[in-house]
Amino acid sequence: MSDTPSHGPVKSIMPKWVRGPQDFVGGVALIAIALFALWASSDLQGMRGFSFGAGTAPRMFAYLLLGLGVAVMVVGLLTEGTHLAKYHWRGPLFVSLAILSFALMIRPMGLIVTAFSSFLIAALGTPETKWTETIIVAVCLTAFCSLLFPYALGLPLQMLPKFMIR
Template identity: 90%
Template structure:
């Protein structure tokens, strides 16, 4: 089986004036993220004279992202580009689950258990995972995080689960 895309006509729900559907939809996603960031930072204090407020940087980056998104959308309109590819949900799903598990487990389970388990959950995002290598890398990254955060950066993180601490 070949990995090259076929040149057969593609049925699309997008209008004909969109020549690069993948670029257009990608730019639209960037615009949506920028609009959300602008809305989320709307109640933060902005810039007053030469002093920055809490909302200055988020709004600045949101406007840059908005401009970039519009530019990518225009590229999708002006130039011929790739059609929409099939969306693979497995990677984003398991990476999101790993982030959520880290957020919920860090306090009750400590850094060591949480970092190791989050790494293993994110490794489920691809069918190409080699588990022996993944466990070795997870142990190394967990050891690195266990030294970096509490000792090198001085962050007061609990290392072990609460039930193991007296």
Template identity: 65%
Template sequence: MADRLGRSSDQTRPASIGRNPRGALAVLLLALAPQIVQLLSALAGVILSLPNGNPAQIALDDGAALVSAPAALLLLANGPATADPLASQVVLALIYTYPLVVLALLTLFVRPRGPQDYYGGIVLVAIAGLALWASSDLAGMRGFSFGPGTVPRMFAILLMGLGAAIAATGLLRDGERLTGFAWRGPLFVSLSILSFAVTVRPLGLVISAFTSFMIAALGTPDTRWKETTVVGIGLTACCSLLFPYALGLPLPLLPRFLLQ
């Protein structure tokens, strides 16, 4: 994986000017990850008949936001203080997408000396950008009083600075090569969470919880399916009692077509 992201076999070779297309592509995909996830969610909604939005309209809106973001920022900077706030997708493009696109262009033309630090720092910058975007509509400081968005933005800025420093260290100083990534566990756990999110309303809590648990169990090759099935049934029973009755959450237990 390290070689695919542009790491040379010589650990002590200084950072050099050279093409690193696979590393740049990885950073570019990270830059477009929120838009891709939103589009995939809309496509899943079409398949499952959920009101997640029109995929074509979402793609057009995201594209328009990416194109119009620089002009909107200039208008906001040069306009009156009462100018309308920027749309959420435009803010996402300015705070998250465009900075990572710049890092992707940098990655295309350099080979970092410490790839693990370099790409890890970029991931921290991405997380901080998402945090800044998520807290962008919260009120900030009012005089000496903290607003609800003050602390999230403060920590996000600190994390972004830390990530940039780590990435710069990986670019300029010798460091560890990228190690192998255990993809199976994170993949199936993420799929189980996504499965629960998109199936709990149409299929009910019983089926969605049990299915999500079994998908998560695929994350390890050492799963014992008999024991896993028993535990899954027990956890599903607990969830069926906990969420609708103990916590009072309006979650259906059975599929929608059975309740109609």
């Protein structure tokens, strides 16, 4: 008997002509994002001939992303690559929840409470979180944001929750 683990054939849902499944799927995802960006920026003016406007930069970057996506997809078709890796949902889920909570809490709760709680929600995205360090960083970032946005940038942001302000 051998002490090394056996590496049997890997089952794949991809067709045989896809030699690098991870690159191929990544390229398709980049193409999908680029097509969405092109669609979303289609009603913005600019980038028609020599006319520059609000749609110039989004469409320019979308075309670059589209080209990059096609290149990555072609690499997945032509070269041997890794199989699809297991998807870890925890990080994207908690970062998305942190963004959503920030959007919903900023007006009623103010910048200080919202920034601190959003940072803590995002920290739940990894099991490696050390809470003492996370709270220290959250306090420092909240203090920095509390000085940056209303004072350095002059944005009219409410700092404290509405129930604490007369």
